[in-house]
Amino acid sequence: MPDQLDEELARAVGTAYVQVLGVQAVVVGYDMRPSSPGLAGAFADGATAAGADVTMIGLASTDQLYFASGHLELPGAMFTASHNPAQYNGIKLCRAFAQPVGAESGLLEIRDRVAEGVGTSGSGSGSISETDVLQAYAAHLLTLAPVRGRRLKVVVDAGNGMAGHTAPAVFERLADQVDLVPMYFELDGTFPHHEANPIEAANLVDLQERVLAEKADVGLAFDGDADRCFLVDERGRAVSPSTLTALIASRELAKEPGATIIHNLITSRAVPEIVEELGGKPVRTRVGHSYIKGTMAETGAIFGGEHSGHFYFRDFWRADSGMLAALHALAALAETDQSLSEVLASYERYPLSGEINSTVADQQAVLTALEEKYGDQDGVTIDHLDGLSVQHADWAFNVRASNTEPLLRLNVEGEDIATMEKIRDEALAVIRGGAA
Secondary structure: OOOOOOHHHHHHHHHHHHHHHOOOEEEEEEOOOOOHHHHHHHHHHHHHHOOOEEEEEEEOOHHHHHHHHHHOOOOEEEEOOOOOOOOOOOEEEEOHHHOEOOHHHOHHHHHHHHHHOOOOOOOOOOOEEEOOOHHHHHHHHHHHOOOOOOOEEEEEEOOOOOHHHHHHHHHHHHOOOEEEEEEOOOOOOOOOOOOOOOOOHHHHHHHHHHHHHHOOOEEEEEOOOOOOEEEEOOOOOEOOHHHHHHHHHHHHHHHOOOOEEEEEOOOOOHHHHHHHHOOOEEEEEOOOHHHHHHHHHHHOOOEEEOOOOOEEEHHHOOEEOHHHHHHHHHHHHHOOOOOHHHHHHHHOOOOEOOOEEEOEOOHHHHHHHHHHHHOOOOOOEEEOOOOEEEEOOOEEEEEEEOOOOOOEEEEEEEOOHHHHHHHHHHHHHHHHHOEO
């Protein structure tokens, strides 16, 4: 928010970033929020004051910035608050080739330097230049997931976010393959139609109605910085990101049998089951891009999926791309004469609650109460890899604190709907008994 992140702070972060990482050049992009261009410019000023050259790519999705980082072989900074409301903004930092900058790999040191009041170091004579990577980005994605086969009718809800910038470039290359129905492509950081946060069911309603009205084959919904993608099938039904993870995993394993697939701990248990059935090696990890990318690097995984709608690709510098995930779904659909719901049926096994958020005053007390309630039950196993994961043969749930908001996030699945709903309601009663 403006009282927490202003241009003076962005300038200081630019200087500290160059100092801590020892970089000589950086690529910078920004989203459509009113404050983003000014923040990006201030960051660039701070970076050049520390002696680094800055390449500005202008308006960009986060995965377009990751593409630029890999394509140009430069560390990067993206100014965006992703799916958060209009008054927010933030910075996503990466090393060259879209490698993450995490708490233990520079982020805390950058924070500390800014807090201490950084001075400039280096020549102070870095330059600022501009380049446009949008068309190169679109072309690259289509080499990774070419769409061939029958013609599709596709509704895309950009939510007034950065997919309104990237989708036209991608889909104009698919003009012979796709009839595109655009929704809310106008870049507007005030989000006049709905929040650009498709994990919330209310923000999918417009897309669901339009898919049905258009008799479309599929609907795609992107978040504000377009690094996440959610699907709506031809019946207007939202598709679980776990289901899309399993679909993409199957496609990647077909190209590279026996490979490793990453899934985070709130992904449906169907994902590791399907990966194993296809001869792959599932590896479970914590929620969050730095953990996913780190585990992908350690294991050589070809793909990783998060239940929040982030999808990571080894051949995209292990970075996440909502658009690339969308293209995989379109490619799988175009190759068949089936509907999307038919294509996905074999990847959907267990009813899921979806993510349920609760504002909680004492998060640790709630986690302790849940562990006490379930820990002694027969057949229950518990782990603390990320928050609290409780597993049983017939059901499972995870409760974890948000990395970006003061919330506890609950995800539940069961062998059937009744079981899932029973565990969901029990867990929520404990969680909201401690609600603020």
